[in-house]
Amino acid sequence: MKALVYGVAPEPCELPSRAGPETSPLVQNLARSPVALMQVPDPQLLHEDWVITRPRLTGICGSDSKQILLDFGEGDADNAMAAFCSFPQVMGHEVVADVIALGPRARGLEVGQRVVLNPWLSCGPRGIEPPCPACRSGDYSLCWSFADGDIKPGIHTGVSADVTGGYAELMAAHDSMLFAVPESVPDELAVFADPFSVSLHAITRHPPPRSGRVLVYGAGSLGLCAVAILRALYPDVAVAVVARFPAQAELAHRFGAAKVLAPEPRSALIEELVAWGGGRLRQPLQGLPMAHPGAVDVVYDTVGKPETFEVGVRVLRARGTLVKAGVHAPGRWEWSPLYFKEISWVGSNAFGVEEINGCRKHAIAHYLDLVTAGRLDLRPMLTHTFRLEQWREAFLALADQAASGAVKVAFDQR
Structure with a gap:
């Protein structure tokens, strides 16, 4: 062949x-x-x-x-x-x-x-x-x-x-x-079915609080699937998205994101997220500012780079959650907000049997059910x-x- x-x-x-x-x-x-x-x-x-x-x-x-x-x-x-x-x-x-x-x-x-x-x-x-x-x-x-x-x-x-x-x-x-x-x-x-299931696992294993605010970092397949899942399963949650390219930003808006932001400059990105979430901005002697109190409950990071983590921990609330779903090479990042705000930094690896509203079945079966019911169109x-x-x-x-x-x-x- x-x-x-x-x-x-x-x-x-x-x-x-x-x-x-x-x-x-x-x-x-x-x-x-x-x-x-x-x-x-x-x-x-x-x-x-x-x-x-x-x-x-x-x-x-x-x-x-x-x-x-x-x-x-x-x-x-x-x-x-x-x-x-x-x-x-x-x-x-x-x-x-x-x-x-x-x-x-x-x-x-x-x-x-x-x-x-x-x-x-x-x-x-x-x-x-x-x-x-x-x-x-x-x-x-x-x-x-x-x-x-x-x-x-x-x-x-x-x-x-x-x-x-x-x-x-x-x-x-x-x-x-x-x-x-x-x-x-x-x-x-x-x-x-596969990218949806990856994002479903990340979200249902680390769900946002009711009426909370979340950041989806990245608007490729995983990020946009995450937006669609949040809108379908957690409609009371406000969703901000970081989108690198215009086509991604357009789809993020179309899938229901409340706010869509460019990744650079990162200082401006942090300032906009803090203003959106109602946190309080703190400016260090040098480098990126930090929100404390924070503005965001959960960050679903579908990029997984040091520079995205640095933004995530700065905008998260105390004891918020940074979910690493993106795959990239390791690198140094300034993670002092991680311990200071007692943030949970967790990995999310693909999918298996997942639970939605008390129903446990394979993530792909959930996807096909949601599509058949007309609740998703990717x-x-x-x-x-x-x-x-x-x-x-x-x-x-x-x-x-x-x-x-x-x-x-x-x-x-x-």
């Missing part, structure tokens, strides 16, 4: 001349990224309860974009997550697909069925019995077995050398990893689609979002 493979000799290419100075490093990186579109063996059934699918629409996750654009930063060399991946990889885990073949022990699926992928390579897909305590409790993204069993290390589809993802003509998956898509839900909505986020052969153009659109207006980019293989 044809697949986009990461971890091989890069394809030669000519660099476009249109990129501006801010995006040119990412464009340069794309030219040397170890990626190539090539023929690879068709995927096989890894166990008898696996199935083979044909991807229809595959979203480009922010982590995939960072990887291919080599955008994790210089401080990422000792990343502990390297223990949970293997190469070469065929990435792509935001997948809508058709089932085309069933293993002899696969259950709950039919050939021809349209499905969306739950990508976690946890105990069940790895054939590990009994399942670990995390899997038993539905916390599949915290599984103990991501490097165990007869499947090569990888936390999810697309980061294990054995489990090729949706940037390919075919994709294998365990029967538990696939959710049937209702006929009323188009591919363009189904493709958001289709405006899908701004660009490309054929797999146009993979370089797809990542160029993400490298130069200011010019392209790209928010969610996907490979359309229908």
Whole structure:
């Protein structure tokens, strides 16, 4: 089959001349990224309860974009997550697909069925019995077995050398990893099941107080999904959003944000947030000001950079919560407000079984229910689609979002 493979000799290419100075490093990186579109063996059934699918629409996750654009930063060399991946990889885990073949022990699926992928390579897909305590409790993204069993290390589809993802003509998956898509839900909505679920986990595990104020830092897929979730599930909460690009800002307004702000200059950003939330601004001898009392109850940080954390802890109220959902390289940041205001800084890793209004089910099942009920419509986020052969153009659109207006980019293989 044809697949986009990461971890091989890069394809030669000519660099476009249109990129501006801010995006040119990412464009340069794309030219040397170890990626190539090539023929690879068709995927096989890894166990008898696996199935083979044909991807229809595959979203480009922010982590995939960072990887291919080599955008994790210089401080990422000792990343502990390297223990949970293997190469070469065929990435792509935001997948809508058709089932085309069933293993002899696969259950709950039919050939021809349209499905969306739950990508976690946890105990069940790895054939590990009994399942670990995390899997038993539905916390599949915290599984103990991501490097165990007869499947090569990888936390999810697309980061294990054995489990090729949706940037390919075919994709294998365990029967538990696939959710049937209702006929009323188009591919363009189904493709958001994964990023929605990531943001749902961050919000429902660390919910805002009633009539509170929250900041969503970043207005890419995770940030905009967070805004939509907050509006659908917590309508009495006021939401401010930091959006880097005009297309993101427009969608943040459209999805119901009360206030949308630019990320720079950060001093002005802090001042506006404090004025919006009703906090009191304190100016140090030098550097950024801090709110005390603070103005914001929870910050959902979908960027995860030192400069975003510095803003978050400055605007949070005492004993507020900073939720790190974004992935980036580590770096130094001025975190004295973290201890002074006794802020909870917590990580949020993907999703599993989540609870909404007392109902516990898989996050993807919640998403499909909300979409079917007409409570969510994320289709405006899908701004660009490309054929797999146009993979370089797809990542160029993400490298130069200011010019392209790209928010969610996907490979359309229908």
